[in-house]
Amino acid sequence: MTLRVYNTLTRKKEEFVPIEAGKVKMYVCGPTVYNYIHIGNGRPVIFFDVVRRFLESQKYEVTYITNFTDVDDKMIRKAEELGVTVPELAETFIAAFLEDIKALGVHEATLNPRVTENMPEIIEFIAALVEKGYAYEARGDVYYRTTKFAEYGKLSHQNLEELQYGIRIEVDDRKENPQDFVLWKAAKPGEIYWDSPWGQGRPGWHIECSAMVRKYLGETIDIHGGGQDLTFPHHECEIAQTEAVTGHPMANYWLHNAFLNIDNEKMSKSLGNGILIRDLVQQLKPEVFRFFMLSAHYRNPLNFSDESLKQAANALERIQNANDNLKHRLATASASGEADAALVARVAAIANQFVEKMNDDFNTPDAITAVFDLVSEANLYLQQERVHTAALQLLLDQLQAFDQTLGILSKQTDELLDEEIEQLIVERTEARKSKNWARADEIRDLLTEKGIFLEDTPQGIRWRRK
Template sequence: MTLRMYNTLTRKKEEFVPLEPGKVKMYVCGPTVYNYIHIGNGRPVIFFDVVRRFLETQNYEVTYITNFTDVDDKMIRKAEEMAVTVPELAETFIAAFLEDIQTLGVHEATMNPRVTDNIQEIIEFIAALVEKGYAYEARGDVYYRTTKFAEYGKLSHQNLEELQYGIRIEVDDRKENPQDFVLWKAAKPGEIYWDSPWGQGRPGWHIECSAMVRKYLGETIDIHGGGQDLTFPHHECEIAQTEAVTGHPMANYWLHNAFLNIDNEKMSKSLGNGILIRDLVKQIKPEVFRFFMLSAHYRNPLNFSDESLKQAANALERIQNANDNLKHRLATASVTGEIEAAHTERVAAIAAQFVEKMNDDFNTPDAITAVFDLVAEANLYLQQERVNAAALQMFLDQLQVFDQTLGILSKQADELLDEEIEQLIVDRTEARKSKNWARADEIRDLLTEKGIFLEDTPQGIRWRRK
């Protein structure tokens, strides 16, 4: 089955055909760095990491860009509250963001461009819009002329009349039309600014991504992603800006994840129900949160609760236990030889099932079902008295292949449990009694490799970790 993904632009699943065979250009809107990220922010961060990982397992070379908005009104206000400069504020929360997503097992982006490093490109982009008649200057601000772009509203599937009555717009006599949006904002006294043809100021929110996408990925990209809340106005405005300048589609596929609710209520400042990721992972393993996020399809709303986290923890424990048990039996397995065809065929079928589900619009809950099918097969095999080392390794390898996409196995998965160490010591003692020196040495080497040191004492063998 070929990869198909739901395109917000066309409102249907489409076969994925990259611009260049074997390569994917992917841009996901990043955070405005004025605070720590909350669990709602975690959904796009984790989902698009999985999209990127899966594409890479399918032998695509992925250029993955996610930006930092490091100057805007929120940042200026927060910097004033904290009595720091905007750049100092940005450095603090960029470092915090990178730390938090690393905790969640998110792979580092190909690049994290910052708005403040691309001011010249943004100014040039705005100047091109002005020259083409898509933008106009008004008392130091520059606005986009939405009536000039005939397809404005095509991503959110609304027209200008619907937008006028469907959103709250502040009255601004500088605008030709209430739906026009700002590209360049004139600086107020004491605010951070850059010089431009329209005076001192800073970029508007939407223009940043248009300029950075074109600079780092080109005029048209394969996949543009973000949360559902970015469909309008942010991504709608990006399309209008970019396509007005280039005359080409900005992105061929637009992907948006649904919201995360908390106890069946939408996260909001007024309710005060936001939970920071760095606080959550002090209470639960980050892999549990990641598993929870992938337990529902990305286009479906997901409800966060204590009960849902408990269910995720229990489910993930089954997978982790199977992985650990396979490693333990492999460390002591002595049977070698050909793997039974029935086992290889079943594992191959499960692997194909996993890929099929991921190819169907990144259906992670059904892909996780395939993981559990593999766990069930492995657990049945582990019940046998005599097991084949090659078969154990096959199960382990397939779990690792699945985890290359999902990233849910513990980072400490390679660390031996205390009971595993004790059993290996017993096995080594038995091997020495039977003068199976090769097996005794093999176990000691394994323990040494895992950082476990053995000491012979009058009370028996003791062990300690490095």
């Protein structure tokens, strides 16, 4: 089965055909860096990381760009509150963002361009829009003339009149139409600014991504992604700007993830129910949050609650235990030889099932079902008294392959390594044989403290992480 994705632009699933065979150009809108990211921000961060990982597992060469908006009104206000410069504020929260997504197991982007590093390209882009009649200057500001772009509204599937209240700017007499949006904002006294043909100022929000997409990925890209809230106005305005200049589609596929709710309520500042990623990962393993995020289809709303996290933790523990038990038996098994043909066939079928589900618009919950099918196979095999290293390796390799896409198995570096655990178990066994009960108990207590639980079975001692 070939990959099919739901395209917001066409409102249907379409076969994914890259512009260049074997390569994918992908842009996902990044944060405005004036604060720490919250768990709602975590959904697109994790989902599009999985999209990228899956594409790479299918042998695509992915160029993955996510930007930093490091100057805008919010940043100027926040910098004033804190008594720092806008660049200083940006450095603080860019570092925090990278630290937070690393904790979530998110791979580094190919590039993280910043608005302030691309000002010449942004100004050039605005100038091209003015020259083509799609933009006009008004007392130091520059606005996009939405009535000039006939297809404005095609992404959000609304007409111009329906959209007039969604633009992120107050209506004023400088604009020809209320729907027109700002490309360049004249600087107020004391504000950070750049020189331009229209005077000192800074870019509007939407133009930044249009300029950076064209600079780093080209006039048309394969995938443009972000949260559902970016469909309008941000992505709608990006399309209008870019396609007015280039005359080509900005992106062939537009992907948007749905919202994350907290205890069945929309997360909002007014409710004060936001939870920061850096606070959350102090309370539970990041892999649990990541698993929870992938437990629902990305286009469906997802409800965050203590109960849903508990369910995610319990489910993930089953997968983690299977992984650890396979490693343990592999380290102690002595029987070699080929894996049973029937087992090989079942594992191959499960692997195909996983890929089929991911090919169906990145259906992670159904792909996770395939992971549990593999866990069941592993657990059944581990119950045998005599196991073969080839079969254990087959099961372990496939589980690890699934994790290369999902990124849900434990990566914590402060835990005991598997080899260290095995050595301690051997030492404890020897201590018990020599009736050194104190040392045996000491090792058990150490393992328990590190979240390692021992279980005596007919096949020997098994261990699992809490």
